[in-house]
Amino acid sequence: MVDYGINYWAGDDFIIEDGKVKVNYKNKPALIDIVKKVREEGYRGPLLIRFPHLIKKQVEKIFQNFENSIKEHHYKGKFKAVFPLKVNHYPNFVLPLVKLMEHRCYGLEAGSKSELIVAMAYTNDNCPITVNGFKDKEMISLGFIAAKMGHDITLTIEGLNELETIIEVAKTMGKPYPKIGLRIRLHSAGIGIWAKSGGINSKFGLTATELVEAISLLKKNKLIEQFSMIHFHIGSQISDIAPLKKALREAGNIYAELRKMGAKNLNAVNIGGGLAVEYTQHENHQNRNYTLAEFSGNVVFTLKEIAKNKKEREPDIFIESGRYVSASHSVLIAPVLELFSQEYDEKALHLKDVNPPLVEELLDLYNTINERYAIEYLHDSFEHMESLLTLFDLGYIDLQDRSNTEVLVHLIIKKVIKILKHKNHKDIIRIQEQVQERYLLNCSFFQSLPDYWGLSQSFPVIPLDRLNKKPTRSASLWDITCDSDGEIGFNTESPLFLHDIDVNKEEYFLGFFLVGAYQEVLGMRHNLFTHPTEFSVVFDDEEDGYEIENLLEAQTILDVLDDLDYDTKEIERILKQKIDDSVQISDENKKEVLGQLYVMLSENGYLRTVFKSEGELG
Structure with missing residues (x-):
């Protein structure tokens, strides 16, 4: 049996049994059976499968580990968390997340006006909202409206000009005010391709000089009591625990010094995101060198020691890890359309x-x-x-x-x-x-795996079945775009081997795992390929079965063009006129050709190829 490194990246979420990838939950359905069930309803092309129970699992693991560390170290501060909407803002992720976390102090983080509106609408009562990123007067005013609605909202200041705008809005809109946070610019930085989120030259945050001035402005305008949080972020994928420890020491000391300067309501340290996801399929290629227990233990212990040494209260701990929460919940399924050397027999x-x-x-x-x-x-x-x-x-x-x-x-x-x-x-x-087999997949890497194209981020890939047979073909993967970058090449350092199959006689599906973070929100409409057909697999708490819910088919060609502000009615009129005027189409066939065209316009743009033995493939 070939396991494709499932023990490294799956975290017991998925297992291999009977030669198939199965969901390791309840009655353990095979992914291939779920896919075939949906395809029998006529849905073709790539599929994005969501598993809401994995969202809950990841959030619970974060809370349980931090609660265990707080108990172990007799820590007096509380633990709270928010999900950053920029990581995955699709409703079929966000709405289940909010519902599943009704019993936790788990809120949402917004970085734009649109995201703030989502947070204001869906954040559970008594759960926090944090607002990061650059803000204008309108966005700050939205924060004041949220406070008046009863939300526990913190506006995190990225620059002194934002603080001046808050002061201005406070004078016109009055109480209740939102809480105020200050993002601090640390000397400490992360490592890897996301390291520029931290460090003295990072895009966001206040320098020590600006922090001192901010405290003065808050006192002068009688808003010092609203200042309750400092925030830092050193990257969305912290692979090494050492930079986090250094950043915590720096942030902890800044927290204590600000309290000594009169910020007595400052009671929270927001450590941002960064909990790493293990993407590797190969031994000795790990993406992180720590466990979640070690991560939480270091955060709690470091902040406790600094508070003790500085004789200040132990702060509440906020975390904004989005990748860790969302990555595992969705799987991209891509049908194989062709093997390019298959004609060599x-x-x-x-x-x-x-x-x-x-x-x-x-x-x-x-x-x-x-x-x-x-x-x-x-x-x-x-x-x-x-x-x-x-x-x-x-x-x-x-x-x-x-x-x-x-x-x-x-x-x-x-x-x-x-x-x-x-x-x-x-x-x-x-x-x-040198002789790798090219597998043509019915998907777009630019749309569904943009971090592969943009950042060389790897994602675990595995066939859905035949895992009781040894794969023999060194594989490179091609998508259906007309771009040479739409390829995942064979790599001898982390080789991918697939089965030698005849797609004219049998179907073959590949699953790309851990794609739930950033891939959807960053996906681009290269060649006008759109978000794949998606659905959720929801398990019954009382029984072992599951249901297919929230099935949303990929946009039709006309819908995609309409989103780009094409006049689709005009397009239809022009096409109809050209068919009517064509001398190449007989008058008796023009109605049939027009009907065929309308059918194509009402389908999505992914390929539909003929499966010679049993119907359609792709």
């Missing part, structure tokens, strides 16, 4: 009565290859291919000879892999990098 050989000697030698290698000489014959076949390609460039062999060369070499490769599949031969790995 014996039927593709068209040997002549008299072939070039090197082609005859390739044929002999193919027919006589065995385990003992497999690697040697493989090397010989590559040398022959290079020689034959040179002969073609010089005009000594024709296109048919070149075709036979390519087919024979691929046949030899497949035969060697089959013969040696029970061995982990380093030569096989090296050679497979």
